[in-house]
Amino acid sequence: MTRSIIYTVADGQLTAMRPSAPENEDTMQRLVAEYPEIIADRDGTLLLIRREQSIGDGESDGRWSLDHLFVTREGVPVLVELKRASDTRLRREVVGQMLDYAANSTAYWKAGTIAAGFAATATEGGRDADQLLAEFLPEGADPDAFWQQVDANFAAGRIKLVFVADQIPRELARIVEFLNEQMKADVRAVELNWFEGRGIKAFTPRVIGETERAQAAKAGGSTALPAIGRDEWITRHLAQYGPDTLRATAAYVDLVDAAGGHAEVTTAQGSIIAVFDLPRTTLYPLALSRSGKGVVQFNLAYLKSRPAFADEAVRQQLYDRLTGIVGPLSTAKLNGFPSFSVLQLNEPGVAEGLRDFLADLAAKARDSMAAGAV
Structure with a gap:
């Protein structure tokens, strides 16, 4: 796929930002962990739960490792897997990986697993988990209720699956669109087109899979609980x-x-x-x-x-x-x-x-x- 050149103007000087690629997969992972808004699309603000989140299969606690786990403010878990365009697994194998992660995590994770992962991430970063969560949640929100909603959504399969790459192959795009229309989970791919010029790096995200038909079909499956007295x-x-x-x-x-x-x-x-x-x-x-x-x-x-x-x-x-x-x-x-x-x-x-x-x-x-x- 041919990508356009981006031109920027700073200090009266025109700079051509030419198509490039991330240095390695870790560069992409760190970028998404620090600035999740670039892949959020309609999700709004995302809270990082864990990088390299361990997932078991019922026999082994750490058979797989998910690149990123986030949650939305509505308590919906967001599973993210990243690959570079040069990785041949980006075609079909990554889809099987993600489905393994989703199926086994929803089957074997106990209530409180996601909250524990968030607390561990905060501690490792020298931050206070309670304070981070208070800054993320809407004013007056109950933290315990939030984690209970997260667990309830996860157990019910109300999750989001996100594939991220610097280029999304046509085959993957077709699979993502198909899965998003067939599954209860929201499925999408985010293509981060990378550009460089004069020592500056830039990228433009493109979301694939969130078709209007799929969004309309899932709009009725709201995670909101019925009101009770x-x-x-x-x-x-x-x-x-x-x-x-x-x-x-x-x-x-x-x-x-x-x-x-x-x-x-x-x-x-x-x-x-x-x-x-x-x-x-x-x-x-x-x-x-x-x-x-x-x-x-x-x-x-x-x-x-x-x-x-x-x-x-x-x-x-x-x-x-x-x-x-x-x-x-x-x-x-x-x-x-x-x-x-x-x-x-x-x-x-x-x-x-x-x-x-x-x-x-x-x-x-x-x-x-x-x-x-x-």
Whole structure:
């Protein structure tokens, strides 16, 4: 395939960017890992879970290695395999590889595997996993609910398969388009055309496989969960743990209301979140998660982005006050999501103390906004 020359103008000088190729496959892998938006297309922002993600076949834990694993903000896993145009496996063998990866990972990965991979990647990069996730998710999103949605999508086969190369052969393009119209999973190829000139490298992505017919057919298969009421959520997820848990859950809902907020089931249905509607904004300080037989999560990672709580000393004061009310929390990280068992709310004075804590927190945010902070 003949590729055009790209001309760029900088500092009054015209530069011809001529067709080139990546130095090696690792160059492509690092580029996609650092700038996943070049292959995202309609996916929006992608979160890197792992490079060289290990995949087993039921007998061996590491039979294969996937080049990249990402997830979308909607919790849809994105499996990416890269090849250079000079690699003869790019014709048909790479398709068999990808189908092996998809079939075996969805069959053998346990719940929590993807979250664990993300945590390992963050640790290896010297980053805080909770903070990275908070920066990626929409404001007020529940991390536990997000990972539960990821696992649910993966188990149901709601995934995306992406082939990436500097040139996509015609044979691969035809196979990708066919698979995308036949499979529940979204399948596409991204061709990264490389150019070089005067020491500058450039590339243009071209997406193959996302035909209008396939997109229309899959539009009805939304990953959104049907809405459920608060009482139904409690019955479905917490009633099994007995009357003490139900009593503590009722106390949680009541104290949120008494503090001036309201308790709502999140879209992903992973938690009942405390919602405080303030002038020009909404605050989500607590969430009752269905994990761990019912835990209440303090959303410090989210509060950190609000001007009233940006100062670490302020968050430390909140953390210390909360531990004085409910006892030890799951983590001391001031940019994370420390939590405690919902059963603590059955202890004398705890629900009342948490009610006052929430009311004061909302008042602080309201005062900060009145003082001009946005």
